[in-house]
Amino acid sequence: MATDLRQGYRRQQSEPFSTVPFSRDPNFIDRPKILAKSQAAIEYAYRVRDDRPQTWVFWIHASTAPRVEEAYRGIAERLNLPGRSNPNANVCQLVNNWLCDEGNDRWVLILDNADDAEVFFPQRRLQDASTPLGSYLPQSRNGSILVTSRNRDAALRIVGDTRHVLQVQAMAKDQALQLLRNKLHTTANDDDMVDLLDALDCIPLAITQAAAYINRRSRTTVRSYLDEFRRSARRKGSLLGRDWGDLRRDSSASNTVNTTWRLSFESMRAESPSAADLLSLMSFFHSHGIPDWVLRKYKETALSTEEDISDGDFDDDIDLLQSFSFVTVAGDDEAYEIHALVQFCTRAWLCSRYDDEAWARKFLSLMAKEFPTGDFPNRAKCQQLIPHLESLYDKEPPGKEEANEWARLLTNAAWYLWHEGNYNAAHDLAAKAFKAKEKISRDVDMAMLTTMAVLASVLRGRGKFNDAEKISRRAMEGYQSLSGQQHPDTLTSASNLALILRDQAKYEEAVQIYQEVLDGREKELGAQHPDTLMSMSSLAL
DSSP states (O other), X not given: OOOOHHHHHHHTTTSSOBSOSSOOXXXXXXXXXXXXXXXXXXXXXXXXXXXXXXXXXXXXXXXXXXXXXXXXXXXXXXXXXXXXXXXXXXXXXXXXXHHHOTTSXXXXXXXXXXXXXXXXXXXXXXXXXXXOGGGGSOOOTTEEEEEOOSOHHHHHHHHOOGGGOOOOOOOOHHHHHHHXXXXXXXXXXXXXXXXXXXXXXXXXXXXXXXXXXXHHOTTOOHHHHHHHHHHHHHHSOOXXXXXXXXXXXXXXXXXXXXXXXXXXXXXXXXXXXXXXHHHHHHTTSOSSOEEHHHHHHHHHHHHHTTOSSOOOOHHHHHHHHHHTXXXXXXXXXXXXXXXXXXHHHHHHHHHHTTOHHHHHHHHHHHHHHXXXXXXXXXXXXXHHHGGGSGGXXXXXXXXXXXXXXXXXXXXXXHHHHHHTTOHHHHHHHXXXXXXXXXXXXXXXXXXXXXXXXXXXXXXXXXTOHHHHHHHHHHHHHHHHHHHOTTOHHHHHHHHHHHHHHHXXXXXXXXXXXXXXXXXXXXXXXXXXXXHHHHHHHHHHO
16 A cells, blocks of 8 residues: 655644654755755655655654654554554554564654664563563564664664664765755855854754854844854853753764854844743653644643733744744644754753743643543543653652642553553553552542542553452542442442452452442433443443
8 A cells, every 4th residue: 555655744643653754855865965864764765655655654753662652553543453442452563563464565664763772672671561662673574674863872772783873974064064055044155154164063953053043133144143152152151060861962062052052042032032931841842743732722821820921922932933943843833843952952041040840840730731531532632742741750749739730640641551551651650640649648539539540440451450459449439438329430430340350250249339330320321321231231241
């Protein structure tokens, strides 16, 4: 079956993988060594499509395990694989089986930004942890895998042979000069441009941001920008003094990008403080696939609560961020991407102003508000947001209000992962949420009961029936106390307990509870209500 790469991506914005995440650059053929590793992979994908239109091309953002797992689910949906909707199905295995079947069409699998080998080959895993993702990288003559990475060691772990690793060399001076000319909207003296490139170490991101700054300011020339750059480099102090983790870049490159970022950021912030606020928030998301709708929700909430931000229009702010090359649009304006070094510089700036914790709380509140329950109708929204939550999982906030938000967010994320059959990750999150709720208060409320119900379901999914039964009993008793014996939530909780009892062959008590649930639903909902009929079926079983 043919895959139309250009149309396919625009149609599938909600999915966690794409065939090609950017529009094709018509100038690529003329300057093949100027673009970065991801753009080179994109061009390769297009050439595969042009040369072999029957070949499937699957694109996976491989920076974190959740993004890889969600990508596999997206591939399963695209291929319409049987069994993919079964919550107990191993979707990664289903995809791997299809890719390894030489009776299917040929394919290319692109793992972009596979910078951390732990994503595929974790060294420390729980005894009952799931199979490492590296086991689902197909070995087949029917297709090939293309990996892009900033980390040579990670690339070697994935491809397994140094002969298959190609080093992308630093940009040469003539290539950098051509890039700067392409980016500038005005002409400039060649000597000035060469001096600027020397100062920027020919780093593509720094060149792009410098050109964006010059283009935005009509009175700024290449020479005046270079003078400001050198003054800023001397006076800026060290925003990189704290250990922010491995950027897989040398320190000179980081400082160069940081200086170009700061010049552009300060200019943009003076023009629109609200755009600077938006970039501050975006620095806490995962760098790829930041949904447009969730950023708009933040803007609406901030304005409605009269939060201390300027009331700049959202679209104007996004346009300004794009003009300074801080963010890029990923197809049809439905999602945005932000370079990892731009995120790094933004977070470092926030830290230098002691604003990082305040923005971390805003990000948590936004995610807790917008990440829905894990019910199936919310699946698409959960798929979009789940990759952005990973940074929050291990950071329980100290305040009571924030801790409640954190527990609610983890509960909903666990709920979604349980529906997707990812029981190990779901258990980890549900257990953390349950522990946090117990720490906050010993009084049982509805939020606590929801967490307990999710945890019980996850424990059952992992085969830990005794633990699931204990938690489920507590949940049922809590619903009875708060909502009454005949409330729908109480009856659902009782039905869940009966299911766990049935799994353990405790049929006598299971029959008694199922009968009580059936009687209650017949009385409250009627004999023909779907929930009543489901109870009747469960009792018959």
